[in-house]
């Protein structure tokens with residue numbers, strides 16, 4: 001496949017750096033993964049669980065020091081955009097560009113928001129077959145929890161999945177953190193445990209909604225350290241994300257799990273995506 005080359009020569013730009021037009025600035029998403037995003041389901045012209053998505057965007061802007069981040073403008077633009085879109089999958093990405101090169105964020109940055117909508121695809125009918133990824137999850141307490149644009153560890157872990165209904169479980173040494181594209185819960189001694197995300201991983205919207213439902217329904221749960229041995233010896237487990245909802249795991253490595261216990265929880269919580 002032919003390569004696509006692009007040469008950008010800023011040397012003779014007549015614009016002073018502070019007011020260089022956006023199309024001649026350094027786009028920091030492609031250069032450094034500088035930005036954050038959210039992925040959600042559009043139904044009846046609405047972003048499902050929108051408040052959770054907006055909270056995530058607010059948190060990402062705060063954590064990555066995106067000054068002058070205007071969430072209200074995003075909400076209004078999204079509302080207008082969805083007037084012509086009744087159903088689909090939304091990816092909303094936020095990044096910034098600037099005239100100066102280098103890692104440091106300049107005083108004059110231009111924030112840009114990209115909305116990409118793709119057709120809705122129903123989740124798989126088969127249960128999830130999970131395995132421990134060879135790719136470790138990236139550890140950084142300052143970035144833990146944020147759905148930032150630096151997802152190469154997830155990319156490599158997702159590429160380890162050889163079947164459509166498989167999910168690779170990303171770890172820090174023996175500690176389970178998340179799936180390549182999901183969060184994880186497992187049932188141990190009748191307590192649903194989900195890994196703490198203080199060092200790595202993404203605080204998923206679906207994970208947050210499940211925890212809230214568990215609190216309301218008085219289902220025993222814990223946000224805690226989960227070892228690979230804990231998961232292998234669990235009664236049941238599932239992964240979740242904004243597109244999958246709850247996806248029961250029927251096998252982790254060569255250990256069979258009771259996927260019906262995850263389905264029972266789903267009906268107990270009356271949880272839909």
Ligand SMILES: C=C(O[C@@H]1C=C(C(=O)O)C=C[C@H]1N)C(=O)O
Nearest residue numbers: 038039090091181182241242243
């Ligand atoms: C990476 C995106 O979204 C995440 C990835 C998946 C996936 O790979 O199936 C699904 C939902 C999100 N956790 C994205 O570009 O939307």
